[in-house]
């Protein structure tokens with residue numbers, strides 16, 4: 031089997047991190063940690079959930095792709111992915127749809143893209159239930175990036191696995207099939 035990067039994308043709150051953790055726990059698929067200038071949420075740990083950066087330190091890294099999302103910078107580095115691929119064949123990464131398009135363009139079939147989707151009301155409830163500050167949830171929901179990522183972009187159509195993440199058991203079953211198809215190839 032060759033190298034693969036499972037790119038998990040979709041709007042904020044659709045369950046991308048949850049699925050990357052499922053892949054790690056069930057299949058030992060490590061997660062490429064990305065960089066951000068936003069502040070950590072309660073319970074988030076530097077170097078585990080993100081490399082948390084200031085505006086100054088963020089500029090010093092080399093990025094494969096970077097975006098601005100809801101007022102903060104986010105970026106993923108080639109070095110982190112290459113370091114993973116030295117040790118394992120398959121890794122996962124969680125990015126917005128602009129990032130997923132960059133991975134698709136750069137890696138083609140090596141990028142296995144999973145687009146998670148949900149209706150707006152369900153996502154908003156999940157973000158609030160996650161404990162996000164209600165003002166921040168509102169700001170995020172109003173952001174152009176959030177609205178954009180609720181719908182699969184044209185560049186990823188027919189190149190992604192689309193999953194409606196309503197019930198976690200059904201989503202995990204679909205993810206299991208994707209992993210098996212990668213491992214068998």
Ligand SMILES: Nc1ncnc2c1ncn2[C@@H]1O[C@H](COP(=O)(O)OP(=O)(O)OP(=O)(O)O)[C@@H](O)[C@H]1O
Pocket residue numbers: 040041042043044045046047048049124156157159160195196197198199201
């Ligand atoms: N199928 C599901 N059913 C119910 N709750 C879910 C499901 N999947 C994820 N969740 C919950 O929804 C919340 C948002 O999930 P998660 O943090 O994984 O989303 P995300 O897409 O990574 O968000 P963000 O992009 O903002 O980091 C979490 O509290 C998570 O436990």
Ligand SMILES: Nc1nc2c(ncn2[C@@H]2O[C@H](COP(=O)(O)O)[C@@H](O)[C@H]2O)c(=O)[nH]1
Pocket residue numbers: 040041042046064065066068095096097099104105106124125126127128129130
């Ligand atoms: N294009 C990229 N998107 C990224 C990266 N790291 C995270 N993200 C995405 O940003 C939003 C907001 O994340 P949050 O943790 O503040 O809720 C979400 O869609 C993430 O998937 C990255 O390096 N590049």
